[in-house]
Amino acid sequence: MRAANLLRHVVLCIVLIYVPLDAYGQWVQRPGTGWVQASLYHHDTRDRFDEQGNKEPLFNEEGRSITTSFFLTGAYGVYRGIDVWAQLPVHRLAFNDVAADRENFGLGDPLLHVRVGPALFGISTALPVAIRGGVKLPLGDFPVDSEIVPLTEGQRDWELMVELGHSFYPAPVYVMGWAGYRWRETNNDIERKPGNERFVFLAVGGAQNKLSWKLALEAVFGEKWVSFTGVRIPLAMSERELVQVLPTVGWAVGKGAVELGGRLPVMGQNLPAGPALFLGYFVRLGS
Secondary structure (H helix, E strand, O other): OHHHHHHHHOOHHHHOOOOOOOOOOOOOOOEOOEEEEEEEEEEEEOEEEOOOOOEEEOOOOOOEEEEEEEEEEEEEEEEOOEEEEEEEEEEEEEEEOOOOEEEEEEEOOOEEEEEEOHHHHOOOOOOOEEEEEEEEOOOOOOOOOOOOOOOOOOOOEEEEEEEEEEEOOOOOEEEEEEEEEEEEOOEOOOOEEOOOEEEEEEEEEEEEOOEEEEEEEEEEEEOOEEEEOOEEEEOHHHOOEEEEEEEEEEEEEOOEEEEEEEEEEEEEEOEEOOOEEEEEEEEEEOO
């Protein structure tokens, strides 16, 4: 049961919104402009955060969780004060222990967002602000088998967040952040509705000549309530939390920038632990 529960949560570590270094969140893209990033993510760990938030080995059975993912992410301004954001992942997920080596490869859950800023209403604000809403779509079936690593969380999620930011121009430094709420629907394959979640993202970053950098703090806090066939019950092993630090550096190469970063979990619950690395190439579109 514990192994099956963790396999359902492995994907969270990689479906949390990945923010490219130069995508300053609340600065809505102008019409006809945007950006695209291709990135690789790798996470290899033998540890997990348990139900009490303590770090422990994966079930003390030589467990090992290995994730390698490719993300294609982009945003594009479609109208004054409106842009769209999308992400398509491809995963290779493996979970090995003394009982078996399990592996799965294929498309993950795509994310689609729409962001609206004050410019849509002809309003100019000194403090950049935006409202973003979107959906995560389950792609494919969720395997009802504890021996199969799922590529999907199995249910549709809806998100709504408020974004704020500030540039300290002419100093090459900015701050940004958002706070939001995630409504999670029922996974029909197992008649299970996971608890909703709150999430926060805070970052400071900047650029100087060819070098760019960002230091971010990301957190997600889930409810312990889970519904099985419509019956709502508290379940400690389903209450997932994660707080992590994400340092990133970039260097201008060609028409874009190469980015190297890490994901350093500092606390969590019911999720794999251990650091991860990502490498990406970011390109702006339009003028």
